[in-house]
Amino acid sequence: MNSPLSQAIAARRDDLIALTQDLIRIPTLNPPGQDYRLICEYLDTRLQKSGFETSLIRATGTPGDSDRYPRWNIVARHSGARSGECVHFNSHTDVVEVGHGWTRDPFGGDVSDGKIYGRGACDMKGGLAASIIAAEAFVEIHPDYAGHIEISGTADEESGGYGGVAYLAGKGFFDPARVQHVIIPEPLNKDRICLGHRGGWWAEIETRGEIAHGSMPFLGDCAVRHMGAVLSEFEDKLFPAMAARRTDMPVVPEGARQSTMNINSIHGGQPEQDEDFTGLPAHCVPDRCRIVIDRRFLAEEPLEEVRGEITALLEGLKATRADFDYELTELNSVLPSMTDRDAPIVQTVARAIEDVMGKPPDYVASPGTYDQKHIDRIGRLKNCIAYGPGILELAHKPDEWVGIDDMLDSAQVMGRALQTLLTA
Numbered sequence: 001m002n003s004p005l006s007q008a009i010a011a012r013r014d015d016l017i018a019l020t021q022d023l024i025r026i027p028t029l030n031p032p033g034q035d036y037r038l039i040c041e042y043l044d045t046r047l048q049k050s051g052f053e054t055s056l057i058r059a060t061g062t063p064g065d066s067d068r069y070p071r072w073n074i075v076a077r078h079s080g081a082r083s084g085e086c087v088h089f090n091s092h093t094d095v096v097e098v099g100h101g102w103t104r105d106p107f108g109g110d111v112s113d114g115k116i117y118g119r120g121a122c123d124m125k126g127g128l129a130a131s132i133i134a135a136e137a138f139v140e141i142h143p144d145y146a147g148h149i150e151i152s153g154t155a156d157e158e159s160g161g162y163g164g165v166a167y168l169a170g171k172g173f174f175d176p177a178r179v180q181h182v183i184i185p186e187p188l189n190k191d192r193i194c195l196g197h198r199g200g201w202w203a204e205i206e207t208r209g210e211i212a213h214g215s216m217p218f219l220g221d222c223a224v225r226h227m228g229a230v231l232s233e234f235e236d237k238l239f240p241a242m243a244a245r246r247t248d249m250p251v252v253p254e255g256a257r258q259s260t261m262n263i264n265s266i267h268g269g270q271p272e273q274d275e276d277f278t279g280l281p282a283h284c285v286p287d288r289c290r291i292v293i294d295r296r297f298l299a300e301e302p303l304e305e306v307r308g309e310i311t312a313l314l315e316g317l318k319a320t321r322a323d324f325d326y327e328l329t330e331l332n333s334v335l336p337s338m339t340d341r342d343a344p345i346v347q348t349v350a351r352a353i354e355d356v357m358g359k360p361p362d363y364v365a366s367p368g369t370y371d372q373k374h375i376d377r378i379g380r381l382k383n384c385i386a387y388g389p390g391i392l393e394l395a396h397k398p399d400e401w402v403g404i405d406d407m408l409d410s411a412q413v414m415g416r417a418l419q420t421l422l423t424a
Contacts, residue, residue: 005419008137009411016133016407017116019046021109023093023125024118030094030158033069039093040074043153050136052076052151059167064156071155071163075173077148078139080422084147085180087421089135089414090371091128092157092164095120101398115401123395126402127185127388127410128153134414138422145422150179157371160332165371166378174379181345181383181421183414186370187390187402188252190410191357193349194386196338197366197373198251201295201306202264202331205230205314206288207324214283221323224268227289229321231263233313241309247298249338249365252392256367259301264292292331296367299336334369337376345383345417352416356409366392387413 026039037056044054059071077086098106098119106119116126135149152173154164168174174182188194207227212220242259251257269286273279297306310328317324339346341363353361366386375384389410390402 005137005141005415006412008141009133009415010408012133012137013404013408016129016411017111017404019132020116020121020126020129020402020407021111023129024109024116024121025107027107028094028120029097030156031064033064033071033094033155033163036072036093036155037070040072040153043074043076046132047076047151050078051139052078057168057171059155059163062156062163062167064159065163071167073152073154073164073168075150075152075168077150078135079148080145081143082146084145084422086148086150086178087181087183087418088150088152088174088179089131090152090154090165090182090184090375091124091131092155092161092371093125093128093153094155094158095123095125096158096396099396099398103399111404114404116404117399117401119400121402122187122390122400124186124388124390126390126407127187130389130407130411131183131185131414134411134418137411138415138418142419142423145418147422149418149422154371161371161374166374169374169378174375174381176379176381179381181348182375182381182385183345183349183417184371184384184386185388185410185414186366186386187388187392187395188364188366188386189391190389190406190413191353191359192362192364192387193346193353194364194366195341195346196249197336197369198247198249198256199297199299199301199303199306199336200332200334200369201297201303202292202333203295203310204290204292204329204331206290206327206329208326209285209287209289209323211287212285214285217285220285220287223286223289226321226324226326227266227268227291229317229324230291230314230326233317234261238309238313245298245301247300249299249336250363251365251367253367256296259298260296262294264294266291297336299338303333303335334373335377337373338365339372339382339385343383343385344421345385348417348420349385349387349413351420352413355416356412
């Protein structure tokens with residue numbers, strides 16, 4: 001830890017704090033996709049000063065892209081003195097809604113007790129800042145390195161990544177002939193290497209009824225009651241079945257080693273009125289009810305079986321429940337992704353963690369998907385991991401924070417990985 005590179009990273013502590021604060025203070029909320037251009041311009045200015053060649057790329061025509069909320073991404077590339085491989089650090093710039101329960105300004109970047117607070121501090125602007133510090137320090141200490149370093153800030157990871165990494169992968173930015181190693185600084189803890197993630201299947205289920213006067217519900221057919229029957233089938237059959245399944249993937253936390261499903265939303269009957277509406281609801285039997293389900297599945301579960309299990313429950317209700325009718329619409333699907341533990345980037349980062357932390361890393365898989373899926377499936381690049389500072393369980397929570405020492409330690413690991421891959 002007393003090498004010139006380690007000292008250069010440690011000397012950038014104040015810069016790391018300020019950089020993380022600046023990133024947090026740009027409220028890149030998704031949805032709707034706010035301030036993507038602003039954060040790309042900030043990164044553009046920063047990285048150009050450090051000698052990177054930069055490109056700002058709009059993912060035109062992707063989900064959510066509009067003139068009001070364009071999907072902007074930045075890819076910055078620094079080339080060494082000699083030919084060699086390319087190491088790419090990819091971070092998403094979007095953050096989720098603030099939610100309730102905060103005791104600090106979500107976009108203030110407050111510093112207290114060695115922590116930086118704010119929405120996106122952990123997930124994953126702290127990781128983005130750590131990768132920039134590591135790369136800048138490495139370039140200063142090793143100006144004659146062989147190969148290339150890339151840093152990207154991409155859009156929409158929190159809503160699937162289709163306006164970010166998926167778009168760039170489709171344009172060849174992650175072609176294995178162009179990029180050989182990818183580190184995604186997601187918050188999986190500084191002493192862990194994340195090899196991949198579970199699969200995901202998202203769908204909307206709509207039950208149908210018939211509208212009628214609320215005082216005479218027997219003249220209509222309540223779609224909400226039909227949805228209640230669907231939820232009852234989930235509780236009695238589906239959730240117990242999923243809880244009994246286990247994976248060999250090293251998924252964390254422990255509860256995600258099984259199949260899971262979240263009821264993401266439910267809407268039935270009359271639409272919600274504005275908060276300043278002071279009237280009373282009309283008296284109607286609801287003729288439509290919709291839920292969105294978020295089903296996370298294991299590598300051992302084929303996607304067709306995941307789909308078929310839900311369909312079978314709905315068809316069973318249709319056969320046994322009077323007047324039951326439904327429509328099932330698939331919204332999205334993502335297959336599980338796993339990088340081999342013998343992959344070069346895994347072995348390189350593992351050695352760096354042992355050097356910095358004094359112990360071998362834990363190998364884990366993520367409960368949720370992240371942009372490795374697009375680098376793997378679209379980019380056809382398998383040599384990819386998630387590694388970065390932050391505690392996974394803090395993501396999307398009130399008073400989200402990232403530890404300053406954790407960011408510095410992660411930057412040390414990233415710097416050592418660059419040193420191994422680009423100076424040998």
